[in-house]
Each structure stands twice: as structure tokens, then as C-alpha cells.
Amino acid sequence: MKYFGSTFELLDCTTIDDVFLKVEDGSINFGVVPVENSTEGAVNNTQDCFIDSEVRIVGEEVVPIEHNLMFSATADTENFNAIASHKQSLAQCRKWLQENYPAVRFIECTSNAEAARLAKNDASIGAIASELAASIYGLEIKKHNIQDQYHNRTRFLVLSKFKAAPTGNDKTSVLIYTEN
Template sequence: MTLEALRKEIDRIDDQLLDLYNERLKIVEEVGRLKNSTGAPIYRPEREREILERLKRRNRERGGLLSDEAIEALFLELFAVARNYELPERVAFLGPEASFTHQAAEKKFGATSAYLPIHTIKGVFREVAEGKAKFGVVPIENSFNGIVSDTINCLSDYDLKIVAEVLIEIHHVLATKAEDVKQIKRIYSKDIAFGQCNQFLEDVGLDLVEQIPVESTAKAAQMAAKDPEAAAICSEVAARLYHLPILFKNIEDEGNNRTRFFIVSDFENRPSGRDKTTILVRLPHRPGALVDFLNDFKEAQIGLTKIKSHIVGGVSIFFIEFDGHKEDEKIRKIFEKHEESIKFLGSYVKEADDV
């Protein structure tokens, strides 16, 4: 046989192997579903060993060419692929546990998904980019504090897509093990949360009590749970997590404190019929560049829902959102025309107009 003919033979067998690997993975998927519904462990080394020994025996009986080591190497790799496949899709979020981002993640993925608290926004992006988590949940803007720069920087740097948005109403509670407000000697919270509850603290006579800022409201609940003379200003979930009784709910001075979150992943959504699209735009430095760009949206009758300027690495860019999906004819045309300037960040089901 010629080399070409031999290679054709190899290609034919590789095709069969590929189909068989996929067929195997289909069964593994079923096993994974079964295990995830009962909480059984994914990794079963004894079962892997049993398979290897059986295959080596069979290989020997049939006078196969593969060595024992080769069988081990090939099949151990296959088991690793299977285990990764069986793992439920992990969700990385800006932690710690019981943070408002955790709440947003649970709103989207339910209470039993595999969650991974990560301490920085960049860390969340990295987990998803490296395939350690399928989804990442990060805040993008808050009605009092505005846009979250770290999230925009990461959207600019990483090649992930926004696949959904979530809106959460931010409510604070005062939680404590103290029986009476008068017993409270110190309050733990995040610095901005103290500021959001000034009026309440004055009303209940806690305005002169020592305020101890910590890195998150979840941490505040954890600290207060260890000290019967302390209270925490935190979320309801954080109080529950640390078994801290809630004394007052909704203690923020102004209502309507909302935070919007993005869910990022490694794929793009298909159109749903009620989509919103987010892009970053870097325009040339010439008079009227922004006006000309926006005019194309006006002419195509595309409703802009947000435009914010932002500095990334010393360069001014625009964060822009509008109604519709990337695949809509009129949006495709604009993307073609401004290909050089636009970084597409995602088209996803519209949940909210604004925070």
C-alpha cells in the first residue's frame, strides 16, 4: 500500500474512534446526570481501575499490540475527559459567599449549582477564560455608585461574552445576637453601606456606636455572629448564612438601590426576540466622530439604552447598549461599517432598562 492509502486508512479509523469517543461521552453524560441528582462522587478510582484491568486482560487474550502502559495512558486520559464532562457547570462569582453577587448568581442558576466565590472581578474572568467555570457573575453598575470600572476593563481585555443580565434590589438589614439595640457596642459593615443607612442609625440611637468597616457585608455578618455586643449591616442572605437574628429589615435611607450584574461565558446567544446588545467603541480622534457614529443608530431607528465614556489604559472608549441582537439586519450593517471601532460584548435577553 502507498503512504497515501495507508493514511486514508488511518483517517477512516480515526473517524470511527471519534464517533466512539462521542458515543461514550453520551453515556457518561447520563452517568453524570444520575450522580449530580443524588450527590454521588464523580471520581470513582476503583471503577477506573476495574476498567483498566479488564481491558489489559482482554488485550492480552487477543494478542493485541498495545502495551499495558499504553492502555493506561490512553484510557486514563479518557477518564479525565469524562470526569470533566460530568462536573456540573460551575459558576464563578465575585465573593465572598452571601455577597450581593452571590444573590444575583443564585437568582440565575438556582440554589444547588456549583458556586465558586472568587475575590476579584479579574479573577472571575480568569476562571471562565481558563475553563475552570462555565459562567462568571460580576457587578456592572449600581444606582448610587455608577459603573464598575474593573468589569469594563475585563470585558475589554478578555474574549468572553455577556450571556445574561440580572437586576437585584439592594436591601440592608441590621442583624445581631444582642437582645436589645442598647446592648450593641459596635457595628460591622462595608464602608459604603454605613453611608447608605445614616438616617436609620440616627433614628434608633446607634449613630454614635463604633463603626468597623470590613471588606464585605458578608464578612460583617461573620464578625457579628462571634460577638454578642456587635451588629452587622448586611444582606438578608448573609445574616441567614451566619445564623444572625435580624432586628430590622430594609434599613437603607433611600429606596431604589439597585445593582445590575452580567453573566459572562464563552459562547454567544441566539436571538430571542427581546434582546439587548452591549459594545465597547473606540472612536478616532476627530471632531464629530461620536455624533456620526450615533447618527447611524438614529437612522436605523435603533433605541440606545446607555452610553457612558470610560478610560481603559489611558484611552477613552464608550460603553454603549441598545435594543436588538447582533444578528438583526440593521445592527449587522452598523457592525460591518464600524468593524474597526467596535468590540462586541454580547447580545442577551433584556431584563432591565436601567438600574
């Protein structure tokens, strides 16, 4: 969001594929997708989407990742059935989750936004997501910063159909695809 300042409208997409499709069909001018995390490495789904896409990378942001455990206001935070999140987020919180909730079932979602929606609509489910997601979906954060690595960062790419003007600080990205 630092990339756009305060002049943007937030549109929720449930998958990385959905972001690419909306940029390609012109539904949105820009999309933001994760490409690499300092803890878990490459976000393969993002890389795969570039193979058949004509979208361009027009910017990037490296964002500190702070995962939070959150629930709906009506949830019993001592007795719940599951914790939902994107598989990358679950992996980034693996040790903390094993130490604090070894018997809880985990639900892999296509995004942390989807996990937050699940928690909003089902008081028996908690979600791992950002403070922004808690704010958007009206969830209460029970525990802040549950990620295993406190210096966890994710590199996000800003996508567009349109070519960006050169800035003098530009980078080149190359994706090599081979048939197996």
C-alpha cells in the first residue's frame, strides 16, 4: 500500500490467479501479488501465473510480515475447532502453532483474506492474517506477531497491463520456463 499512497481503492481477490485475471481483463489497473518470502522462499503460484500472462511488473514492495491470530467477537477463543490461513502463513507460524495449539485442525485457504472471512462467519474458526485484515473483517486479534521469524519479509510485485515509465532505479525480472 505504500506504493500507492492513500489514492487507491482496495479490491479483495481470493487467489493470486484472480489478481492476474483482473489485471489482464482490465477490471483493475494494478494488482499486488507476493513473489518471495524470506522464510519460505518463492511463491510458486505467482511465478506460474506469469507463464501464460501478458501482465507487466511495474513496481515492488518489500513488506515486513507480522502474522496475528484473530477471531470474531463472538468466538470462544479457548474452545475453537480450527485455525485458517494461507499455507505460506501456516508454515511461517509452524513452531508457534505447534507450541500453543498442537491439537487444533488447520485449514489451508487460498489467501489470508479468505481465512479472515471464514473466521468472521464462523465463531469456531480462528484466522492468521494481518492487522489490516482484522480491521477490514471486524475481527479481534488475540495474539500479535506469532510468526516464527521476527525479521520475516515478503517481496510483493505490483502488476499492470501498461508499461511503466523508466525511473532510473528499475529492475529486470526474468522467468525461465522449460518443458519437463
